[in-house]
Amino acid sequence: MTRPARVVVVGDVITDVVAVLSGPLAAGSDTGAEISFGGGGQAANTAAWIAAQGVTVTLVGAVGDDDAGRDRVAELDHAGVDCAVERVVGAATGTVIVLASDGERTMVTSRGANLALSAEHVEKALAAVPDAGHLHLSAYTLLDAGSRGAGLRALAAARERGLTTSVDAASAAPLRRVGARTFLGWVRDVDLLLVNADEATVLAGGLDPAAQGRALSATARRVVVKRGAAGAVWVDRTTPVCAAAARRVAVVDVTGAGDAFAAGLLTAWLAGASPTAALSRATDLGALAVSTAGARPQP
Numbered sequence: 115m116t117r118p119a120r121v122v123v124v125g126d127v128i129t130d131v132v133a134v135l136s137g138p139l140a141a142g143s144d145t146g147a148e149i150s151f152g153g154g155g156q157a158a159n160t161a162a163w164i165a166a167q168g169v170t171v172t173l174v175g176a177v178g179d180d181d182a183g184r185d186r187v188a189e190l191d192h193a194g195v196d197c198a199v200e201r202v203v204g205a206a207t208g209t210v211i212v213l214a215s216d217g218e219r220t221m222v223t224s225r226g227a228n229l230a231l232s233a234e235h236v237e238k239a240l241a242a243v244p245d246a247g248h249l250h251l252s253a254y255t256l257l258d259a260g261s262r263g264a265g266l267r268a269l270a271a272a273r274e275r276g277l278t279t280s281v282d283a284a285s286a287a288p289l290r291r292v293g294a295r296t297f298l299g300w301v302r303d304v305d306l307l308l309v310n311a312d313e314a315t316v317l318a319g320g321l322d323p324a325a326q327g328r329a330l331s332a333t334a335r336r337v338v339v340k341r342g343a344a345g346a347v348w349v350d351r352t353t354p355v356c357a358a359a360a361r362r363v364a365v366v367d368v369t370g371a372g373d374a375f376a377a378g379l380l381t382a383w384l385a386g387a388s389p390t391a392a393l394s395r396a397t398d399l400g401a402l403a404v405s406t407a408g409a410r411p412q413p
């Protein structure tokens with residue numbers, strides 16, 4: 115296996131406030147929780163998990179010109195992520211409140227400065243890393259109208275520079291809002307598309323996961339459908355469908371599990387691993403992420 119070249123991850127940087135609830139949440143109740151506070155955002159999490167695999171990674175994103183933005187960048191620096199993070203004057207760093215309970219999570223989101231990520235910043239950041247081999251995009255950047263230009267520019271600039279590309283479909287609700295046909299037009303011919311079960315249903319309809327993967331492989335060269343505790347499937351245009359079971363672990367908090375999964379998948383695939391081996395690495399990291407609170411690798 116070869117060591118992958120630098121990976122560039124483009125997308126959101128967020129402050130996560132994670133409350134792991136001790137019981138059900140009901141209107142008017144006072145529910146106990148373990149509350150933690152720290153780095154989140156799909157792209158930033160993925161970059162941190164990639165760095166933890168010993169692969170050189172640059173995160174391209176935006177934070178506010180505030181203490182939270184400074185803390186988020188310092189934390190990523192400390193995790194070994196090279197930061198090309200734009201500071202947006204007058205915007206607050208994005209914040210998400212995550213309510214985690216019984217292996218499920220509910221999020222309340224203010225995307226803040228992420229909405230102001232600019233195509234110019236992405237272009238400049240890519241020009242500064244001539245050693246990059248791959249670009250991974252969190253689709254929140256495409257799905258939010260404010261940052262869409264930056265997301266589209268990231269994919270186009272990566273292709274112009276000969277980088278391979280991957281996109282994480284991010285979230286079912288905004289995908290539903292923009293519509294499957296529009297989204298699939300934006301990500302046409304990416305090398306790898308990652309979708310969870312809900313996103314696969316929005317984009318390909320209520321088929322079984324292998325059939326959803328086959329339908330989406332008309333758009334992306336390779337498709338991975340993440341199915342949480344039911345494992346994952348890999349579908350591409352040339353090899354048979356490949357499936358992997360999830361690891362059985364005690365679930366503490368599923369926040370960031372998909373991002374850890376993406377990091378495991380990408381670092382293995384870019385190092386030349388087979389689909390089976392790449393899925394296995396992905397499910398290992400996903401299992402590690404769900405067994406701890408918060409979205410990032412633990413020290």
Ligand SMILES: OC[C@H]1O[C@H](O)[C@H](O)[C@@H]1O
Nearest residue numbers: 128154155156210370409
């Ligand atoms: O992918 C997980 C992330 O999504 C949300 O945007 C939270 O910030 C969380 O860290």
